[in-house]
Amino acid sequence: MSNPQQLRYSKEHEWLSAAEDGVSTVGITEHAANALGDVVYTQLPEVGSTVAAGESCGELESTKSVSDLYSPVSGEITEVNEDVVNDPSLVNTAPFEGGWLFKVRITEEPGDLLSADEYTAFIAG
Numbered sequence: 355m356s357n358p359q360q361l362r363y364s365k366e367h368e369w370l371s372a373a374e375d376g377v378s379t380v381g382i383t384e385h386a387a388n389a390l391g392d393v394v395y396t397q398l399p400e401v402g403s404t405v406a407a408g409e410s411c412g413e414l415e416s417t418k419s420v421s422d423l424y425s426p427v428s429g430e431i432t433e434v435n436e437d438v439v440n441d442p443s444l445v446n447t448a449p450f451e452g453g454w455l456f457k458v459r460i461t462e463e464p465g466d467l468l469s470a471d472e473y474t475a476f477i478a479g
Contacts, residue, residue, distance in 0.1 A: 357383065358450055363473035364426040366408070369450065370467060373460055377432055380425065381454040382414070382445060385477050391418040393445040398423070398434040398456055405429060407464045412455070414445065423455065428462035 361369045367386035371379040387393070395415035405411040405425035412423035434456045438444050444453040468476060 357385075357470040357473055359470045361450070361470065362426075362467040363470065363476075364408075364424065364467060365476060366424040366426070367477075368424060368426045370426045377457050377459050378427065379454045379457050380427075381449055382423070383473070383477075384449045387446045387449045387453070390414060390416040390421060390446075392416055393442040396423075396438050396442045396445065396455070398439065399425075399431045401431050401434060403431050404461075405431060405458060407462065414442075425458065426467060427458060427460045427464065429458040429460040431456055432459050433457040 361371055363369050363383065367383045369381050369383055393414055393416045397413040399405055399411040405428065407425060407428045409425060410422040411425045414421050414423055435454050438453060438455060
């Protein structure tokens with residue numbers, strides 16, 4: 355399992371893309387997707403709503419459990435991935451590509467996001 359170098363990671367297992375025009379994409383990592391098992395339902399934040407770094411903003415339901423989805427940054431939701439709403443298995447099959455969850459216009463970024471190498475070390479224990 356490799357974590358893309360261009361992304362940053364939270365300790366809650368979300369990834370964050372570099373901002374384009376102030377907007378970043380958020381998803382969960384392959385490690386988290388594997389731990390969840392088959393994702394069967396996603397509850398994502400609404401477009402236009404605000405999220406706060408480290409706070410729950412949705413849920414992912416799998417065959418094993420229901421897990422909170424956390425935002426790695428504070429900001430306004432600009433888009434949700436309707437493909438994942440219609441086919442939650444994308445979270446498992448393509449967590450870094452088609453399985454992204456939402457886009458956020460960042461208003462505040464926490465200083466504790468990890469690089470790919472730091473995240474890899476973190477999940478290794």
